[in-house]
Amino acid sequence: MTPGIRPLVAGNWKMNGLRARLGEIKRVADASDALAPNCDLLLCPPATLTYVATTLAQDTALCIGGQDCHPESSGAHTGDVSAAMLADCFATHVIAGHSERRADHGESDDLVRQKAEAAHAAGLIAIVCVGETRFERENGETIAVVGRQLEGSLPVGATARNTVIAYEPVWAIGTGLTPSLEDIGEVHDFLRQRTETLAPGMRLLYGGSVKPDNAGAIMGVANVDGALVGGASLDAGGFLAIAEATAQPDAP
Numbered sequence: 207m208t209p210g211i212r213p214l215v216a217g218n219w220k221m222n223g224l225r226a227r228l229g230e231i232k233r234v235a236d237a238s239d240a241l242a243p244n245c246d247l248l249l250c251p252p253a254t255l256t257y258v259a260t261t262l263a264q265d266t267a268l269c270i271g272g273q274d275c276h277p278e279s280s281g282a283h284t285g286d287v288s289a290a291m292l293a294d295c296f297a298t299h300v301i302a303g304h305s306e307r308r309a310d311h312g313e314s315d316d317l318v319r320q321k322a323e324a325a326h327a328a329g330l331i332a333i334v335c336v337g338e339t340r341f342e343r344e345n346g347e348t349i350a351v352v353g354r355q356l357e358g359s360l361p362v363g364a365t366a367r368n369t370v371i372a373y374e375p376v377w378a379i380g381t382g383l384t385p386s387l388e389d390i391g392e393v394h395d396f397l398r399q400r401t402e403t404l405a406p407g408m409r410l411l412y413g414g415s416v417k418p419d420n421a422g423a424i425m426g427v428a429n430v431d432g433a434l435v436g437g438a439s440l441d442a443g444g445f446l447a448i449a450e451a452t453a454q455p456d457a458p
């Protein structure tokens with residue numbers, strides 16, 4: 207954790223979640239006010255559930271976000287969703303440049319930057335993802351890769367209020383594997399140095415196999431200001447347990 211920075215626990219449901227799962231969002235929403243003094247909570251369901259999710263979260267401390275957005279606000283882009291559309295559904299955040307988007311859709315750093323800037327234009331907070339592959343880590347390229355992604359993906363005009371960085375090692379996503387606490391700390395120290403002059407106090411999340419049983423240790427690493435949670439966020443109990451492990455009694 208970083209003194210003076212309010213933690214954020216974000217859940218990314220990815221391409222999971224039918225209406226039958228909406229009860230999990232309701233459970234998190236109902237519990238969110240009790241956690242609100244100590245951390246921010248965000249769930250990013252699939253786009254099909256965004257509007258009903260914001261309805262369930264209305265008048266609670268739970269925020270709802272999108273998982274991706276197109277760089278343009280509208281137009282002939284079949285199947286895409288714009289940041290303006292997410293904002294119209296009362297979403298407050300959107301993820302940009304998740305490694306699954308980068309891999310499945312060939313998203314470049316420049317496109318990720320454009321998406322994050324589109325998020326800002328729509329009044330959304332952008333969560334910009336960076337992270338190395340297993341091959342890159344084994345070749346000692348982690349810091350170089352993360353630095354390059356950050357430089358290319360960070361939106362112009364990024365501030366601590368409108369942008370969050372999520373460090374997600376690709377090899378740790380959905381595998382049950384995590385870097386050592388020292389390795390997480392090394393990357394987060396680097397991200398802090400790189401962002402501090404540009405956007406002091408920017409929140410730096412760790413993502414990749416965060417579970418209730420490892421969240422406390424990971425959140426104890428310096429410069430880790432919260433988590434981007436995939437699989438464990440599908441279940442309200444698991445997500446709330448991670449939030450409990452992240453919450454800081456003296457959060458600003």
Ligand SMILES: O=C[C@H](O)COP(=O)(O)O
Nearest residue numbers: 218379380414415436437
């Ligand atoms: O966006 C979330 C991350 O990709 C982490 O996913 P995971 O917690 O299932 O490893």
